[in-house]
Amino acid sequence: MNLIDVTKKFGTAEAANDFLERMRWPEGVRCVKCDGTKVSKYVKQASTRMRFSAKTGYVEKPVPARILYVCRECKRQFSVTEGTIFNDTHLPLQKWFMATALMVNAKKGLSAKQMERDVEVTYKTAWYLCHRIREAMENENGVFGGTVEMDETFMGGRYDERRKRARYAKQPVMGVIQRGTEEEHSKVHAFPIPHVRREVIADVVKNYVAPEAQIYTDEGGGYRHLKDKHNHAIVIHSKGEYVRGEVHTNSIEGFWSLVKRQIIGQHHFVSVKHLQRYLNEVSFKFNNREAESLFLLVIIRLLIGSALKYKTLIATEAPQQRLLSIKDAAEEPF
Ligand SMILES: [Zn+2]
Structure with a gap:
């Protein structure tokens, strides 16, 4: 619409x-x-x-x-x-x-x-x-199975006088994508993470990836322990390797270019405080790209989601991530 x-x-x-x-x-x-x-x-x-x-x-x-x-x-x-x-x-x-x-x-x-x-x-x-x-437009995809790609990217990083943020101190963002199958197209989760070390990666996997899933990543140190408990294979980007048969991270990298085009192209600079909402927007459109009516989906979520007041929005702390469960109203003739 x-x-x-x-x-x-x-x-x-x-x-x-x-x-x-x-x-x-x-x-x-x-x-x-x-x-x-x-x-x-x-x-x-x-x-x-x-x-x-x-x-x-x-x-x-x-x-x-x-x-x-x-x-x-x-x-x-x-x-x-x-x-x-x-x-x-x-x-x-x-x-x-x-x-x-x-x-x-x-x-x-x-x-x-x-x-x-x-x-x-x-x-x-x-x-x-x-x-x-x-x-x-918050994500409500739950846990991913089948073939899953994980990758991080870094966003923002403008020098901040007050927070003494160096130019290189960018915000790491984690992306987890479930590759598409014949029945279902690919889906993504994307959110800021504090750092890309092992404990955070382990947490992400615990919350978003099914134990039996096949995981593909690059050779980043934070992913190395994954093979202990999961089916995990890597592509070694530092050696110029990007695809080895099924083993690649091209889907998630394609998603990052979408994110960067939208967020940097349109908004130039996004503060870390609001980053999750921008990621929500890109992910929601990506995940619902075949939905009959994105308009209807969003109106229903606005209708039943609890109100995010103006004062919460401008407060220093970003609100906790909140997952909405919505009744599917796709039958409505709009
Ligand atoms: Zn009454």
Whole structure:
């Protein structure tokens, strides 16, 4: 679904509301408070309210018409976005949908600056939207089996006065790819790691690779112990060897060039704090490259994922990685 489709489909607030209603309550609207099913829907007409500002005193501000629901049991009034990420901003739903469509269709990524122009929001809002949508693209692939390639790359590394980071001190990023088979295309996990020594590699394998998998890597020292417990073979890059039959790391290296083209090409510099979200975006598009509707997948994740508040996003510590489990809604005719 591209921007034009979104504009056509969700041209009115009502259409956007109906869409989200079906996504959220596929078996009929339920009360957000008591979970009751006796719910009426109505339109609250546009009105005005008085707002105070020190400069101008009380001023009348317009409040646009809203679609609301009221529970006939507990009398609670609520909107379709209540308790969801869409409620955290005062943006109309259509703008969220537009932003999502732009993001999933941007082959080489999208800068907040471009989002600002295309969706007609402030830079701050555009930046928040970009990060929030990226967050919803979190990986949920679990453990890889069959043939698995592992490789690390280094990103960033701009000299940082305060952190005394040297130019060469780049952030290591680990990539684990499960090679494609006839039934399933290849899939990837990519995330920053503290270093590329043995303990970290062992942890990555424990968390992301099935014990019986065949693992291919280069000759890096951190991988050497893998053969003790796993089927492991290496290609010796330092001796100019890149492919020996099935033994190679070409799939993961292809993925790295995709990452670098997108992240460096579009964003020039990515801070380590936000790196995981950028990796999420590239991995999500890669892993779901045959999905019927990436747009729908992301909207559902935004809808059910717990809200990542603006303050978490700008906090010094990056939030812990969180895995969403989503209900597959591929049957929806969108
Ligand atoms: Zn109720």
